[in-house]
Amino acid sequence: MTGSLRKPLVAGNWKMNGTSASLDEARKIAEGAQDFADVVDVMVCPPATLIARLDLRCAGTDLLLGGQDCHAEPAGAHTGDVSADMLVDAGASAVILGHSERRIDHKESSQSVADKVAAAHRVGLTAIVCVGETEIERKSGQANNVVGEQVRLSLPSTTTGQNVVIAYEPVWAIGTGMTPTTTDISEMHGVIRAMLADRFGEAAAAAMRILYGGSVKPANAAQLLRIDNVDGALVGGASLKAQDFLAILGIYGTRSVETVSVGA
Ligand code: PGA
Numbered sequence: 001m002t003g004s005l006r007k008p009l010v011a012g013n014w015k016m017n018g019t020s021a022s023l024d025e026a027r028k029i030a031e032g033a034q035d036f037a038d039v040v041d042v043m044v045c046p047p048a049t050l051i052a053r054l055d056l057r058c059a060g061t062d063l064l065l066g067g068q069d070c071h072a073e074p075a076g077a078h079t080g081d082v083s084a085d086m087l088v089d090a091g092a093s094a095v096i097l098g099h100s101e102r103r104i105d106h107k108e109s110s111q112s113v114a115d116k117v118a119a120a121h122r123v124g125l126t127a128i129v130c131v132g133e134t135e136i137e138r139k140s141g142q143a144n145n146v147v148g149e150q151v152r153l154s155l156p157s158t159t160t161g162q163n164v165v166i167a168y169e170p171v172w173a174i175g176t177g178m179t180p181t182t183t184d185i186s187e188m189h190g191v192i193r194a195m196l197a198d199r200f201g202e203a204a205a206a207a208m209r210i211l212y213g214g215s216v217k218p219a220n221a222a223q224l225l226r227i228d229n230v231d232g233a234l235v236g237g238a239s240l241k242a243q244d245f246l247a248i249l250g251i252y253g254t255r256s257v258e259t260v261s262v263g264a
Pocket residue numbers: 013169173174175176213214215216234235236237238
């Protein structure tokens with residue numbers, strides 16, 4: 001079965017890129033994405049400094065906005081941090097949590113990610129929870145265990161099929177141009193969905209979107225995003241240019257025609 005219950009989501013992760021000079025690019029994305037609004041949800045996650053301005057600049061379109069992190073506490077003495085409530089106030093409806101760059105740069109554990117997901121849920125944000133193995137873990141046959149453990153520990157009991165999106169992003173595929181095989185992606189997404197079913201029940205697991213992320217670009221989008229069980233993408237580098245990002249969305253123009261059956 002391919003996503004009949006699940007509307008795909010393609011989210012652009014701008015990471016630490018973007019100033020007011022990027023607002024026109026965002027508007028181009030928002031306008032171009034309108035052509036696909038019926039078949040795919042489209043989101044941009046800019047730096048926190050830009051969310052409110054993108055919200056204004058993209059008014060009247062269906063573009064969704066997300067943050068890239070939030071603190072687990074609702075407010076207080078946490079210099080430099082942003083709360084989930086502040087993201088909502090700025091115009092976000094979602095937040096990326098547990099991205100591997102934060103797990104590495106800021107030593108975020110899966111437990112701290114779960115606390116942030118719970119904070120996001122308290123204010124009605126959808127949490128896009130990132131998981132993924134390193135190259136060493138993949139080569140030593142540990143990928144399924146590592147990702148399974150991240151999924152288990154990073155999701156709080158407030159999780160439902162609607163308020164969490166999982167993004168499977170192998171660390172070694174991010175920004176490198178390398179991607180897993182379609183078989184490996186399909187297998188991992190299957191493992192994740194089975195874990196979700198175990199913990200949250202079949203209905204929640206069937207409703208939850210599992211994105212693939214890591215070097216998604218126009219040239220490989222059709223191959224990667226039509227795999228069974230892949231419900232969209234988290235896109236880094238290729239989301240910074242409207243032309244590239246819209247070309248990725250373009251694959252959904254023909255989504256209903258065929259899906260790739262892995263192993264067929
Ligand atoms: P990339 O980044 O598309 O540039 O590989 C993906 C991500 O880190 O979310």
